[in-house]
Each structure stands twice: as C-alpha cells, then as structure tokens.
Amino acid sequence: MNDLISQGPFFVDIETGAYTPLMDVLPPDFGVGYPAANDINDNDEIVGSRPGTYPIYRYGFVYAPATGLHILPFPGAGYQQYVSPASINNAGTVVGVISTVLASQHVFVYSAADGLRDLNDGSLIAGMPGGYRLYIATKINNQGWIVGYGHTTAGKITGYVLKPRSVPGDIDGDGDVDFADRELFMAVLLGADVDPTHATRSDLTQDGHMDGMDCQLFVAALLGA
Numbered sequence: 577m578n579d580l581i582s583q584g585p586f587f588v589d590i591e592t593g594a595y596t597p598l599m600d601v602l603p604p605d606f607g608v609g610y611p612a613a614n615d616i617n618d619n620d621e622i623v624g625s626r627p628g629t630y631p632i633y634r635y636g637f638v639y640a641p642a643t644g645l646h647i648l649p650f651p652g653a654g655y656q657q658y659v660s661p662a663s664i665n666n667a668g669t670v671v672g673v674i675s676t677v678l679a680s681q682h683v684f685v686y687s688a689a690d691g692l693r694d695l696n697d698g699s700l701i702a703g704m705p706g707g708y709r710l711y712i713a714t715k716i717n718n719q720g721w722i723v724g725y726g727h728t729t730a731g732k733i734t735g736y737v738l739k740p741r742s743v744p745g746d747i748d749g750d751g752d753v754d755f756a757d758r759e760l761f762m763a764v765l766l767g768a769d770v771d772p773t774h775a776t777r778s779d780l781t782q783d784g785h786m787d788g789m790d791c792q793l794f795v796a797a798l799l800g801a
C-alpha cells in the first residue's frame with residue numbers, strides 16, 4: 577500500500593500496520609525535497625520520482641524494502657535529465673514521461689532488458705498515426721499493455737492503448753543486437769529455426785514473411801544505424 581501523509585509518500589506493511597515514510601529510507605544524498613510515489617506492484621516495488629539539482633530536473637526510481645533503491649537511467653542526448661515514472665507492472669516494466677531538450681514531453685517505457693526508451697518511435701510502435709504524439713502514460717498492466725493519452729497533429733487529445741515492440745533486431749531478447757542475434761536471424765531466414773518468438777522478432781517489417789527488407793533492417797540494427 578502506498579499513499580501520502582504529511583511527510584510525503586509512505587508505505588504500510590499491512591501485516592504489522594507499520595508506516596514507513598519514503599523520506600526515511602531513500603539515501604540522504606539522493607535528490608532534494610519530497611519524493612513522489614506513483615504506483616506499487618505485487619512485488620512491493622514502488623515507482624516514483626524526486627527532484628534533483630540542476631542540470632538534473634527529476635530522478636525516476638524504483639524502491640523496494642527488500643532490494644532498496646534503483647535509479648532509472650536518463651534518456652541521454654537530446655533529452656533533459658528528467659524521468660517521471662507513472663506506473664510499474666509485476667515484471668518491473670515502468671512507464672512515465674520524459675522531456676526533450678526543447679521541453680517537449682514524451683512517453684517512455686523502461687525495463688532492465690531494454691533500458692529506457694522513448695515510445696514516440698515508429699520502430700517500437702506499429703501503426704502509430706502520422707504526427708501523433710504520446711503525451712502521458714497512465715498505467716502499464718501485467719501483460720505489458722500501456723494506456724495514456726496523446727495529441728493528434730490537429731491538437732485533438734485522444735486516449736491510446738499500445739504495446740511496444742522489443743528492441744528491433746534483438747532476436748534472443750537479451751536487450752541488445754549482436755552476433756548471437758545474427759546467428760538466430762540467419763537460422764530463421766533459412767528455415768532452420770521455427771521458434772515462434774524468434775520468427776516474430778526476425779520479421780522486422782512485421783508483414784508475416786522473411787525477405788530482403790528484413791535483412792536490410794536487421795543489418796541496420798546490428799550496425800546500430
């Protein structure tokens with residue numbers, strides 16, 4: 577259970593009734609001011625954020641009594657050092673918002689395997705309408721579906737439900753694209769590997785069959801292009 581008391585967010589052990597303010601368990605040198613707690617999953621993992629000191633605007637974090645504090649990575653070049661998580665599911669996948677250097681708000685998804693990724697990316701989201709911008713992520717469920725809302729090019733606000741693709745070209749699903757993935761990709765291409773997960777991940781164009789366009793996209797992913 578987690579909510580707000582006068583010292584900011586807290587969590588309660590519902591067996592003992594003991595309250596623990598988050599302020600008391602976060603390291604004193606981590607961020608400034610009150611943290612925010614936004615969600616908790618069935619593994620007692622609390623997701624939240626805390627202001628930092630310029631140039632850090634906001635840290636996103638996952639905290640669990642058993643495993644302590646895990647600070648989420650910042651999105652890198654082109655973005656502010658700002659991570660504001662909204663929700664965490666039982667797999668530990670986190671969604672929330674980040675901000676570009678031009679203060680344009682985007683939605684992110686974070687997992688230990690894939691790192692922190694901007695979801696405003698056509699290679700991650702199939703069928704996103706042209707010019708549509710994901711603006712808020714509200715919740716991620718235990719199947720990985722994300723809900724929130726965004727803006728059309730005409731400025732209309734509409735809700736969305738989506739599920740991101742894995743890292744393009746990451747056939748073995750370990751979060752990177754390397755020679756192990758190339759072996760699997762080649763095996764799928766040659767029909768030697770019929771594992772449905774490998775087949776789905778190798779079909780980079782998502783059109784249901786393997787051809788030269790998938791090879792081109794795979795090589796680009798392998799080379800980090």
Ligand SMILES: [Ca+2]
Nearest residue numbers: 746750752753
């Ligand atoms: Ca891989």
Ligand SMILES: [Ca+2]
Nearest residue numbers: 781783785790
């Ligand atoms: Ca294909």
